[in-house]
Amino acid sequence: MGITILLFFILFMLDQILKFVMVKHGNTPIYIFGDGKGYFIKLNLTYNKGAAFGMGGQESTIFFTIISLLATIALIIICTKFNDWKRNKVQAVALTMTLAGCVGNLYDRFMTSIGVMDGVVDMVYFYPFEWIMEKIHLSYGIFNLADLFLVTGILVFAFDYIFFSERKKRKWQESE
16 A cells, blocks of 8 residues: 555656646746657646536536546545555556546646636647647647546556456466
């Protein structure tokens, strides 16, 4: 459980520190691996006042705050009962990443819903995704580290479960 708490704290703080830095930095873009003409990643402050991809308004923020709270409670229960760092490090990391992302978004939505923040702080533009979405005429979502942790955690957990859980189960049974 100690590893889960430590990793959760590190990921949550990385998300909050980057958001703090971006709010203090303002609207001047920061380019990672590139410049204004071409880049791989761009950090640029945006406030999301709605739900995912800015859809909806204040009502959706309250709704997603409640959904985030319920998901956080479920993930805390799952992490305390099923995070087995000895048997499955990949799933333990994935669940912890998902929890950190969920709590990061819950914190931002709560602070937005009580009026402390202007919205959820988003800042990451990932050019390869932006380029693909542009080519198929869809708008591209801007995200933050909590979103990245949440989505990556879910995908890694699902991938590990679908493709490796049976093999790991057989290995554990053989070792007993």
